Amino acid sequence: MSAFVVGHDHIDGLLTFVTGHNGGYGQRQTVSYWDLNDERCQITQDNATEIGRILLRENERSVMARYPDCSEGNMPGTIGEASQDYVFKPWMMSNLDAVMILKACACFDYQACETGDYDKTLAWRIIHAIRMHAIHRLPRYSDSPGWELHRPAARKSA
Secondary structure (H helix, E strand, C coil), X not given: CCCCECCHHHHHHHHHHHHCCCXXXXXXXXXXXXXXXXXXXXXXXXXXXXXXXXXXXXXXXHHHHHCCCCCXXXXXXXXXXXXXXXXXXXXXXXXXXXXXXXXXXXXXXXXXXXXXXXXXXXXXXXXXXXXXHHXXXXXXXXXXXXXXXXXXXXXXXX
């Protein structure tokens, strides 16, 4: 497997979608996740920079685990866009949709999973919350049956 550090644009896209800056969804939404102390936290415009840095630090940790000979300044991916330099800049376009965000979450997971404990990290919990937010915004999701599945009744033969 290989890994690279995603760019600031990637993180901005994820956070734009969940902070409601994406014009296609109207009002801003609240997306919550559980921190490592099992406290409920929200992703907001006010903490988007902090959240982005958490994600990028985990991505960098993964790349360093995969390529231990790399240094901070020359990891594969977007060179010059380190986690400590990240500042949230919302996308000013409204074409971010749920499927794009789900794919972006999958990309992030793939780049950040090179450590043995990724699924126990704060970054994993944040990406999970973003993924769930996107799933609930898929076309027809709220109108679709399936909260509790029941087998169709068998037809009686004559």
